[in-house]
Amino acid sequence: MSLQLNAQITLNETDSSKVVQLNEVVVNGNKKTDQQHLVNFFRSNQSSTLEEIMERVPELSLMRRGAYGMEASIRSFSSSQVNVLVDGMRIHGACTDRMDPATIYIEPLNLDNLQVQTAGKGFLSGSSVGGTINMKIAEPDFNTAHPFSGTISSGYQTAAKSFYESAKLNYAKERWAFRASATYRKSSNYRSGGGEVIPFSQYEKINYSLSAKFQQNKYTYYKADIIADDGWNIGYPALPMDVGYATAKIASLSVHHQQASKKISQWQLKIYANNIRHYMDDTHRPNIAMHMDMPGYSKTAGFYGEAEMMLNKKQRLLFRADASSTYLKASMTMYETGQLPMYMLTWPDNRKIQNGISVSWLYQVDSTTKLQLNSRADYILSNLVSQEAKDQISILGYANANRNDLLKNISASVTKDFRPGIKANINLSYAERMASASELYGFYLFNSNDNYDYVGNPKLKCEYAFAADASVSYNWNKNRIQLNYFYSKIFNYITGIKEPSFSTMTIGANGVKTFINIPFGIMTGVEASVLLKPAPSVDFVSTLRYTYANDDQHQPLPLIAPLKNVTSVRYQPNRFSVQLETEAAATQTRINIKSGEDETPGYFLLNARLGYNTTLLNNNFSIQTGVENIFDKKYHEHLDWGNIPRPGRNIYLQLKISF
Amino acid sequence: MKKLTLLFSCSIITALVLISSCTKNNDINIDPVKGLTKLTEGYVAGAAAKVEIYTKETTITSGYTKFYFALYDSVSGKRIDDAHIHLAPLMDMGTMKHAAPFENPASEEAVNHLFTGSVTFVMSSMGGSWTVTTTVHNHSNGKEGSFTFPVTVNEPTKSRQKSFTALHDGNKYFISLIEPSSPKVGINDMEIAVYKKVSMMSWPADSSLSVVLTPEMPSMGHGSPNNVNPVHIGNGHYKGKVNFTMTGLWRLNLDFTSGGAVADSTQYFDVEF
Numbered sequence: 001m002s003l004q005l006n007a008q009i010t011l012n013e014t015d016s017s018k019v020v021q022l023n024e025v026v027v028n029g030n031k032k033t034d035q036q037h038l039v040n041f042f043r044s045n046q047s048s049t050l051e052e053i054m055e056r057v058p059e060l061s062l063m064r065r066g067a068y069g070m071e072a073s074i075r076s077f078s079s080s081q082v083n084v085l086v087d088g089m090r091i092h093g094a095c096t097d098r099m100d101p102a103t104i105y106i107e108p109l110n111l112d113n114l115q116v117q118t119a120g121k122g123f124l125s126g127s128s129v130g131g132t133i134n135m136k137i138a139e140p141d142f143n144t145a146h147p148f149s150g151t152i153s154s155g156y157q158t159a160a161k162s163f164y165e166s167a168k169l170n171y172a173k174e175r176w177a178f179r180a181s182a183t184y185r186k187s188s189n190y191r192s193g194g195g196e197v198i199p200f201s202q203y204e205k206i207n208y209s210l211s212a213k214f215q216q217n218k219y220t221y222y223k224a225d226i227i228a229d230d231g232w233n234i235g236y237p238a239l240p241m242d243v244g245y246a247t248a249k250i251a252s253l254s255v256h257h258q259q260a261s262k263k264i265s266q267w268q269l270k271i272y273a274n275n276i277r278h279y280m281d282d283t284h285r286p287n288i289a290m291h292m293d294m295p296g297y298s299k300t301a302g303f304y305g306e307a308e309m310m311l312n313k314k315q316r317l318l319f320r321a322d323a324s325s326t327y328l329k330a331s332m333t334m335y336e337t338g339q340l341p342m343y344m345l346t347w348p349d350n351r352k353i354q355n356g357i358s359v360s361w362l363y364q365v366d367s368t369t370k371l372q373l374n375s376r377a378d379y380i381l382s383n384l385v386s387q388e389a390k391d392q393i394s395i396l397g398y399a400n401a402n403r404n405d406l407l408k409n410i411s412a413s414v415t416k417d418f419r420p421g422i423k424a425n426i427n428l429s430y431a432e433r434m435a436s437a438s439e440l441y442g443f444y445l446f447n448s449n450d451n452y453d454y455v456g457n458p459k460l461k462c463e464y465a466f467a468a469d470a471s472v473s474y475n476w477n478k479n480r481i482q483l484n485y486f487y488s489k490i491f492n493y494i495t496g497i498k499e500p501s502f503s504t505m506t507i508g509a510n511g512v513k514t515f516i517n518i519p520f521g522i523m524t525g526v527e528a529s530v531l532l533k534p535a536p537s538v539d540f541v542s543t544l545r546y547t548y549a550n551d552d553q554h555q556p557l558p559l560i561a562p563l564k565n566v567t568s569v570r571y572q573p574n575r576f577s578v579q580l581e582t583e584a585a586a587t588q589t590r591i592n593i594k595s596g597e598d599e600t601p602g603y604f605l606l607n608a609r610l611g612y613n614t615t616l617l618n619n620n621f622s623i624q625t626g627v628e629n630i631f632d633k634k635y636h637e638h639l640d641w642g643n644i645p646r647p648g649r650n651i652y653l654q655l656k657i658s659f
Numbered sequence: 660m661k662k663l664t665l666l667f668s669c670s671i672i673t674a675l676v677l678i679s680s681c682t683k684n685n686d687i688n689i690d691p692v693k694g695l696t697k698l699t700e701g702y703v704a705g706a707a708a709k710v711e712i713y714t715k716e717t718t719i720t721s722g723y724t725k726f727y728f729a730l731y732d733s734v735s736g737k738r739i740d741d742a743h744i745h746l747a748p749l750m751d752m753g754t755m756k757h758a759a760p761f762e763n764p765a766s767e768e769a770v771n772h773l774f775t776g777s778v779t780f781v782m783s784s785m786g787g788s789w790t791v792t793t794t795v796h797n798h799s800n801g802k803e804g805s806f807t808f809p810v811t812v813n814e815p816t817k818s819r820q821k822s823f824t825a826l827h828d829g830n831k832y833f834i835s836l837i838e839p840s841s842p843k844v845g846i847n848d849m850e851i852a853v854y855k856k857v858s859m860m861s862w863p864a865d866s867s868l869s870v871v872l873t874p875e876m877p878s879m880g881h882g883s884p885n886n887v888n889p890v891h892i893g894n895g896h897y898k899g900k901v902n903f904t905m906t907g908l909w910r911l912n913l914d915f916t917s918g919g920a921v922a923d924s925t926q927y928f929d930v931e932f
Contacts, residue, residue: 099724221805290878334907336878340931342907344844395902397885503882505904 011330034587050108050135055482057372058139058543059116061135064640065448066236067160067190067647068203069243071101072637074118075486076547076560077130080205080355080494081463082435084136085125085223088270088306089252090324092642094278094298095243096346096438096445099236103135105229105248105276107183107207109166112138116128119469119486120411120429124358125320127407129433129465137225140177140213142231148659149227155654159628159647160190160201164654165311179211189235192645194636200235200242200284201644226251238642239448241282241294250274265316267307273298289507294346296330302354310572318360320376326352327385328437343435348389358409369416378407380434380457384441393458401441401458407432419475427469437459439494439515444505447496449641450558450596452513453505461517465490478533486524493521493551496595510596519552523560542567548590558595562588562602562638572611579609579626588638598643603635606639620658627651691772698808702733705804706797708742709733713773714809715840721812722819723781723835723852727766728774730795740769743796744871748778752787760833760854760862762894767798779835779854779862780812781820803854817929822856827920831856832865834913836898836928842903843932849889849901851913864895868922873912874901906932 016647051070054060062070063079071079085091098300115134117124122131141149148171155164166183186204189197207229215221227250234243252272259265281293302324308315329349333605334342358376383402384390393401413431418424435457438445467488474481496513504512525547532540544565549557563586570579583605591597610625632649640646647659695713703710726746730739747897748759759781764774777790789812794805806849819836838850855865869901870889875882883904904910908931915922 110731332905334879334905336907339878339908340906342876342879342905344905388844391843392904395883395885395904497727499884505879507880523732 001340023487024585050103050106050114051112053108054103054114054133056543056566057114057116058529058545059118059131061545061564061637061639062199063615064637064644064646065097065099065238065642066203066234066644067187067198067201068205068231068234069099069101069104069236071098072103072133073559074116074122074131074133075545076480076557076639077523080439081128081130081433081490083122083126083128083132085103085132086250086274087135087137087252088228088304088322089272089274090126090298090300090302090326091248091250091274091276092298092326092328092437094246094296094328094330095280096294096296096330096442097239097241097242097280097447098438099280100246100278103133104231104246105207105227105250106135106137107166107181107209107219107229107310109168110137110207110209110227112136115659119296119467120372120413121429122312123376123409123411123429123431124374125322126356126358127376127409127432127434127466129431129463137209137227138179138181138211139223140172140211142172142177142213142215144170144172147171147173151656153654153656155652157650157652159650160187162190163335168445175215177215179213181207181209181211183207190647193629193648194386194645195632195648196634196645198237198644200237203231203234205229205231205234211355211615220255220257223254223256225254225427226250228657237285237644238640240285240288240446241280241292244279244281244283245432246276246278248274248276263310265308265310267305267335269303269305271301273299273301273304290334292332292334294330294332296328296347296470298326300324310460310585314364316362318358318362320358321356323353323355326354326437328352332499335385344443345392346443346444346445347388347437348384348392348441348462349386350389350437351381351385355379369376372413372415374409374411374413374429376407376409378405378409378434380407382434382440391623393441393456396455396457398458403440403458405434405462407434407462415481421474423473424473425469425471426559427467429467429469430464431467432462432464434462435494435515442515444512446506446509447513450496450513451508452498452596453502453509453511455499455502455512455514457515460494460515461492463492463494463517464519465491471625479530480531483526483528484525487522487524489520489522491520492517493519495521495551495557514651521549521551521557523547523549523557533551535574537571539570539572540568541570555592556592557596558592558597560588560590562586562590575613577611577613579611581605581607581609585637600636600638600643603633604631605633605635606630618659622656622658624654624656625652661696678814678886681914687819687839689771692727697859698726701806702806703730703793703795703797703804703806705845706795706802707733707800708739708795709736710795710806711791712793719810719812720778720815720819721783722732722815723777723779723790724836725775725777726791728771728793729772729778730774730797731856732799738769738772739797739799740826741798742766742769742774743798744755744774744776745794745796746776746778748780749790749792750782750787751790755859756819757859758862760835760864760895767885778810779820779833779852780810781822781833782812783814784810784812791815817931819928821926823915823923823926825915825917825922827922830914832868832922833862836911836930838898839901839930841932842872842909842930844903844905847901847903849887849911851889851898853897866893866895867917868897869917870897870899871914871916871924872899872901873914874903875912876905876907876908877910878908879924903932 004293091102118131150169168181203635209227229248231246267355276298278296304322330347334641356378360375363371409431413427415425417456444453469486471484497512504510530542551558568581587602588600607628611624628650700711709731711729744760760779762777789810792807796803822833833854835852840845853865883902887900889899913926914924
């Protein structure tokens with residue numbers, strides 16, 4: 001994890017309240033959002049993975065199963081309760097064990113910004129009770145001094161003996177601009193705090209991206225994007241299997257129009273498709289009872305359109321319409337000498353067709369008060385698409401596993417400026433979410449965290465949540481303090497319960513669980529952030545988050561991140577910069593024993609970073625180095641599966657040339 | 660809009676025509692012995708009939724075996740669809756002879772020109788020679804005669820036929836696996852036939868037992884959910900459901916009880932697909 005020293009954190013002086021944030025996020029994307037300050041601060045080192053950046057965003061926490069493929073959750077809402085979009089596109093991992101969340105297919109080098117939409121705005125691009133993470137991918141740049149520009153970087157980290165190489169090239173001429181990038185990472189088994197090497201934590205991957213932009217006129221441009229990601233030999237120490245290869249191909253075509261004077265001030269339309277293949281096996285594991293392959297496929301195609309309409313000087317409407325079709329299939333084959341292979345579908349092939357429309361009304365009541373109403377409806381068809389799949393699900397007692405769901409979401413938000421610099425926002429919302437493919441159709445999916453096999457339940461009811469969210473921020477000079485509070489009561493909360501009459505599929509598992517709706521779950525918590533600039537060359541950033549979650553029996557919900565604080569101080573008088581950073585998490589004692597959770601001890605980490613920037617022959621050179629986890633603390637986070645320790649002391653060095 | 664409506668109605672009409680023509684085809688062109696293998700044929704002396712005998716399997720193995728009989732007038736070659744067929748299987752082991760369980764065709768009316776019966780070969784031809792005597796009462800001319808044909812019964816790779824001496828009454832029971840005959844991942848019909856050996860020549864069907872079915876994958880140690888225990892449906896046949904969650908080798912464990920007393924709890928059939 002490496003954070004750069006030379007990047008400026010620019011405190012956004014413009015309005016960064018959530019009301020405007022939605023507008024910016026949904027339609028503009030090029031203005032800065034709340035989290036954007038933090039993302040920029042933490043992204044500055046190009047060798048950080050996207051996961052490493054996300055971990056610093058107070059709303060986000062990551063579920064870890066290995067050094068790679070961590071799964072993002074917002075405010076400890078589970079991944080099924082959260083939308084993860086790539087530039088507005090839906091993308092579904094092809095792994096039944098969720099080893100491949102969409103975030104692994106995007107490199108920070110391709111990332112323009114990360115948008116985290118919570119509470120009342122979390123459902124605008126897809127019905128959701130937990131919110132939306134949208135990874136806005138970088139666009140070709142017209143504003144370059146020379147037709148050709150780019151960066152080359154190279155880095156090394158000691159903890160995993162890992163290499164990072166990347167190159168980015170931008171070409172702009174007249175009305176055309178192109179951007180190409182490639183990133184290569186190779187990582188060996190990492191060393192945890194105290195010196196233990198974690199077996200099966202290696203990985204290797206290449207990521208390519210290519211974008212072309214054509215500016216038709218002042219108002220309209222077209223864009224084509226392709227991202228290809230190939231990973232292989234990816235170890236998952238917390239799981240009984242590794243990944244032989246994982247490939248993703250993501251492509252889109254879009255048209256964007258912006259003309260502030262017109263009634264429809266801006267609109268965009270995008271069509272997209274993506275295809276993921278994910279191949280799990282255990283060929284490298286010692287002492288396995290039986291060799292096993294688990295390939296998975298995911299294919300999605302869809303479109304979305306967004307538009308902003310100015311009703312008058314004070315009122316705007318935002319529209320979004322989208323539709324997508326996702327096909328999933330995963331299987332498992334086991335081999336026993338002298339017998340026919342044992343084959344079954346772990347995701348009986350299924351298709352989800354989603355059609356949604358959302359409307360937001362933004363009303364600037366007076367110079368200090370803003371009102372926003374959001375609504376969205378989704379109509380979703382879920383089907384098993386082959387006889388093989390239907391036959392298999394019929395075993396569980398479901399003769400018909402097809403379903404149609406109408407999901408409704410609505411929210412209202414008021415933002416008020418009090419004294420100069422003080423702003424408050426209150427948000428109330430109602431949202432629904434559909435059960436995931438695994439929750440509906442999963443067939444003996446092994447969860448190594450609680451050591452149970454899970455079978456799906458096509459008759460699950462949709463979750464619906466009532467949520468309230470309040471925030472206060474205070475901006476003065478170049479400083480900012482913000483406090484958020486959220487409360488969410490999720491009815492029909494989906495969770496797994498033991499199914500004693502079923503026998504386990506996985507050798508050594510404790511039993512079988514099936515998904516059911518429990519009456520409700522409650523999630524509540526706070527996030528706080530402080531950004532200070534006591535002197536022109538000094539930046540101070542500190543974030544804090546806490547989530548408290550209970551089920552209807554007053555038992556803690558599983559996989560809830562404990563109190564955590566990340567604090568950074570950066571001193572950058574000139575070309576040279578230095579940064580000290582602490583990460584601290586409290587002990588998580590609120591655990592769900594039924595899910596096999598145990599207490600996770602708190603920890604305190606100290607990181608130090610140095611940077612130097614210079615210009616040579618018109619090229620910009622930057623060198624970054626640092627030590628992370630200086631005390632070589634052996635620790636893991638509460639959301640990490642299998643209590644596998646995280647990396648220990650890590651020294652990194654990175655060079656970057658910009659031309 | 661008009662065009663769309665027109666297009667829509669056209670496609671519906673086309674679909675209907677296609678569906679109806681398919682149904683017609685099914686009625687006309689069905690070959691009664693399609694997919695069956697002819698085992699033998701011969702003249703039923705005295706009944707003025709020719710008989711053709713078919714089985715589903717290409718090789719006959721020990722266990723429950725269905726026979727399909729097609730009868731023709733030996734002179735005109737016309738099909739005979741009204742006849743009474745009686746079977747008599749016999750194992751000749753040289754020093755001794757015994758019969759086997761069998762089922763005569765249930766009706767005197769052929770179904771789609773075929774009469775269906777069964778013989779449960781309780782052993783292979785290793786120990787002697789099997790013959791089945793088919794007695795035909797030809798209702799078209801009132802004559803009766805019989806035809807005896809040999810059957811070579813092989814050992815199957817996975818046994819479909821087991822026997823046990825019951826703990827509760829000391830009788831010898833023979834159990835045969837009938838379904839699943841083409842197993843798949845999903846819900847499968849489960850059917851067994853149970854016969855009791857009363858004497859060398861008498862093997863009646865038995866309906867007195869209760870069966871508990873427990874499928875299991877021996878190499879994995881797991882079972883499957885929501886199986887239905889076979890219950891007696893008539894003529895010694897017990898029907899239930901067996902669920903296979905994956906392909907591979909499955910063991911169908913069968914526990915037999917009679918009025919609460921254990922008859923046998925060691926029997927199983929292996930199914931691999």
